[in-house]
Amino acid sequence: MRVSPLSPCLARRAWLIGSGAAALALAACGSTQRAEPYASNEWLQSGANRIANLALRDNLQSVRRVQISLYRRNPREWRKWCGSADEAIQRTWESISQNAPLPQLHGAYGIDAVRLAFETAPKPFEGDRVAALVVGWAALLKQANGDTWEQNMLDGVSAENSYRAARNFEISLWLIGSKTGPDGQPLLLATEISERGRNLLVDRELSKVVARLDLLAAQADEKYRRAALDFSQNWFLGSLGPFLSMVPK
Structure with missing residues (x-):
């Protein structure tokens, strides 16, 4: 039995279908999988709680990326107390997760740790400026x-704390790009300019953090505003709803 060849029209159609399926497969492989399995504690969380927790997770990831980038351009910072950048990163986040202050910060926490990272006078801060920033930023995000x-x-979410944290991240970004030491050199190098172009990872990631915090602040503020309106609407409809339903349309 001889199999007849496909006509040019059918062959073209088969090629288009195959190409489309391949493109869809590649798109599926390259897409970001945001969904996560349900956790046992999620039944204790509202939708707003879940969004806030996801925003905090993403903000902490952004801070970690900034730390890695700053260590690559400022190796002198991790060398002040660790044998490698990876060790400094690990010890910094262990301090954050275990709520164990780093000795070099002398008890500074939150915005005080951020200020300490840029201290130059009357006595320059001798510790790891990058670690001080990360510890301070993490505390602001937690608050x-x-x-x-x-x-x-x-x-x-505290609307006031979210708004204040966003402004402190903006100020931190400005200080990273402008603060210099007594010798006139930048305290921290952030932007890399090379033959490959400009690396703006620090600016990009900190800007993402600011945007998320501002959105959470607006959402928290709107939540309490809507609570009063929802109460009034429910009371009005609960009291007059049966009467209004009797009115002919």
Whole structure:
């Protein structure tokens, strides 16, 4: 039995279908998978809690990327107390997760740690400026998240703290790009300019953090505003709803 060849029209159609399937497969492989399996503690979280926790997760990831980038351009910082950048990163985040202050910060926390990172007078800060920034930023993010690493229905975003944290991140970004030491050299190098172009990772990631914090602040502010309106609407409809339903349309 001889198999007849496909006509030019059918062959072209088969080629288009195959190409489309291949393109869809490649798109699926390259897409970002944001979905996560349900956790046992999620039933204690509202939708707003979940969004806040995801924003905190992404903000902490951005801070970690900034730390890696700053260490690559400022190796003198991690060399002040560690044998490698990876060790400095690990010890910094262990300090954050275990709530164990780094000795070199002398008890500074939150915005005080951020200020310490840029201290030049009367006595320059001799510790790791990058680690000080990361510890301070993490504390600001935790405070904005209701002073917890994971919200549940008893927690909520502080609109004031979120707004204040966003402004402090903006100021930090400006100080990284402008603050110099007594010798006139930048305290921290952030932007890389080379033959390959400009690397603006620090600017990009910190700008993302600012945007997320501003959105959370607006959402938290709107939540309390809408609570009063929803209460009034529910009371009005609950009281007059049966009467209004009797009115002919």
